[in-house]
Each structure stands twice: as C-alpha cells, then as structure tokens.
Amino acid sequence: MNVNEIMNALEAKHPGEKEYLQAVHEVLESVHEVYNESPQYQDAKIIERIVEPDRILTFKVPWKDDKGEVQVNLGYRIQFNGAIGPYKGGLRFHPSVNLSILKFLGFEQIFKNALTTLPMGGGKGGSDFNPKGKSDAEIMHFCQSFMLELWSLIGPDTDVPAGDIGVGGREIGYLYGMYKKLAKEHTGVLTGKGNNWGGSLMRPEATGYGNVYFAQEMLATKGESFKGKTVAVSGFGNVAWGAAEKATQLGAKVVSISGPDGYIHIPDGLTKDMIDYLLELRASNNDIAAPFAEEYPDESTFYPGKKPWELKVDIALPCATQNELNGKDAQMLVDNGCMLVGEGANMPSTEEAIDIFHKNKILFSPGKASNAGGVATSGLEMSQNSLRYSWTAEEVDNKLHRIMKDIHDACVKYGTEADGYVNYVKGANIAGFVKVADAMLDQGII
Helix, strand or coil, X not given: CCXXXXXXXXXXXXXXXXXXXXXXXXXXXXXXXXXHCCHHHHHCCHHHHHCCCCEEEEEEEEEECCCCCEEXXXXXXXXXXXXXXXXXXXXXXXXXXXXXXXXXXXHHHHHHHHHCCCCCEEEEEEECCCCCCCCHHHHHXXXXXXXXXXXXXXXXXXXXXXXXXXXXXXXXXXXXXXHHHHXXXXXXXXXXXXXXXXXXXXXXXXXXXXXXXXXXXXXXXXXXXXXXXXXXXXXXXXXXXXXXHHHHHCCCEEEEEEECCEEEECCCCCCHHHHHHHHHHHHHCCCCHHHHHHHCCCCCEEEECCCHHHCCCCEEEECCCCCCECHHHHHHHHHCXXXXXXXCCCCCECHHHHHHHHHCCCEEECHHHHCCHHHHHHHHHHHHHHHCCCCCHHHHHHHHHHHHHHHHHHHHHHHECCCCCECHHHHHHHHHHHHHHHHHHHCCCC
C-alpha cells in the first residue's frame, strides 16, 4: 500500500471532503506497515473497500415551523461498515453537517466500535437542521419527518442510531416515538432512550466518564493520577459535563468550559453546583459561556472568541467538536507544561497539533479510543434491550470502566514504540483495523 497514491485517488474521487480525507489519512499512516506485511489484506483489497461506505442515503426533510411556514432540510444516513455487527453511530443535527463530516464520523466509528470489543459496525447520520432556538413542537415535527425517511433502513439487528451534537434525550424521544408508530414494534433500535422506556443508566455521562477513565489509565503509566491536577475542558455538552464531573470526583480542578462564543475561566475549579448548572444550560440549546459568567460573576471570567488552550494546565480534554485544537494551541499547551491531552470529541485535534504532541512525547489519546465510552454504553443499552432487563448504574459504570481499560491495553499493545513512548493514535488504529479487516476476510468479497 502506498499511502500517497491512495490519498491522491480518494481526493480525485471525493474532492473537497477535507474532514473525511483527514480521517482516512490518519488511519492509513498508522496501519500501512501492518497492511504491507499482510498479503491476505492486499489480495482482498481491504483498504480500497474499507474507505468507502457500504451505502449512503440522502433525503429531504420538509417540516412546518410554528408560523406555519414550510422548511426543508437535508437528511443523511451513512452505513459505513457492518463487518462485526449492526451499523452503530449517532445522528448529528447541526448547520455544519455535510457529507464530508458524516463520512469522517462514520469512518472513525468503524474503529471506535471495534475497540470496544462489542459487536457493532460503523455508521453515522444527521441533518443540517439547527435545533438551537427551536420550540419543542418544531423539533418534534422535524424529527417525525426525518424518521419517515429513515425508519425502513434501521432496526435492532440492522442499524442502531444514537444521539450526537444537537440530538439529546428530547430528540431521541421524538425519533423513537415515530419509529415505533411506523414499525409497530418496541425494540432497541435507537440508543440514548429515556430510562423509563428502554434507556440505560449512565448513558448521558458515559462519553465524558470514559474519557477520564482512559486518561486515568494513561496517567498511571507515569505513576500519576488526577488528584491535584488542573484540567482544561472545552465544550458544554454531555461529554464536557461528564468529563468535568468525573475529573472533579477524582480530585482534579477543572478550570474551564467553552462554547462557540468563547471560554470561561474558573480559577478555583468547577463546583458541583456549577456542574449541575451546566446541565440546565445544555438543555436550553443556547450559547452557554456568557450566561454561565453572568450566573457566577465572582468565580469566573468570560473570554469571548477565545479557546481555553491558552491556560496553564496539567491536562487538556477537548470535548467540543472536530479540529478545534490546532498547531498553535498545541504548542501553547506544550509550552505551559501540559502533560496529557485526551480527546473527548471526535477528531478535535488537527494533524499539526497531533504531530506537536507526539514530537514532545505528550500523552495523547485519539477520540476513537478515549471517547469510545459513549458508544460502548450504547452497546450496553442494546444488550439490556435484547435481554429485556436493566442493569444498575453501578453495574453499567463498572462495565464502562472495564471497557476503557481494555481499550487502553490494546492501544499500548499496538502503539508502544522502541523508546517506550506509547503512540495511542497508532495503537488505536491498528487494533481497530485488524479486528475489522479480519472479519472482512472471513466474510468474503461482499
């Protein structure tokens, strides 16, 4: 395999899809040695097959707003690779959603799901619909129209969507209600459901908690822990909230959160009341940084239009969105003595930033490994739905902790370099790739 040749061919075939091409390039750079030493992969053209989705559905979503005016958005579902189980991946409702972003997310999901060891393939979907500022009625009408197109392509043993940016418990409820009406069955076809109708305890916290559990394992390789560390967190959604809560529980001081409007610096660290207030703001679907500063004027400072990576911290947990942390940000973190960067979002660090972290031997985990806790708990929700049974929060949390430790161990196995430094990007990519590639070999050319 020649990485440059494959990337040139993909760029010619899919021009302008920068996020998707970035995600593919990262994986190819990590796995090319393993691939070239495995003639069975080359003969079966595993790379050429794995970089293209099994299928892409694109559809229009017409709906009426509260003024009675018809609006039209685009909807997508990408079923990327189902070699090891039903397609599994979230739905994202955000104006930035396009084919490139969803293909990058679906491609990442293949390997993330494989790392959990649960039987889940990779998929992703969503719409350019913006839930911000919409009424409950408008969101319900949109979700029902969206599901009218999606329902016949999904199912508990076929494709199991979940939430993502812009799709929380409210949206999952409206989507599931319409699916149930159309399919005339009550199954585990969506995850992130309400606890009283098939959801799993711990699901909202799972991605953030899992990110911290993974970072905890990374710190342990250096004889360190979260206790007494200062932590910068970006974002304000479930991932940032969960990460902030768990890091605080482990004795760290979380000194930032952020939104599209800027970041908040909390020098003395987030308190439990502040973390609970984050949930209230999250549910409002509005910007949160400025309102947070207004609620806590003496304890926090709002820096509009800036990112928290300029702060002097021990640990950075980017939990917002893709490519939010660039080379300049990475260098600031390194210069300020940051020892660990753990991705809570999907691909929040640019390639330049990752190169800087690796060059400086910073502990760095890619999202496909360290934010896999969310989909892992979705997989646990699927298991509970199949069993018609519910586990306690403690049982789910213990299983999540175990899964994140196992993912960390797999990354160390495949990513430890000659000098002892663990390249978690390489380790995660190889571990996930080998599992999926071997499954594709077993199942023939399909």
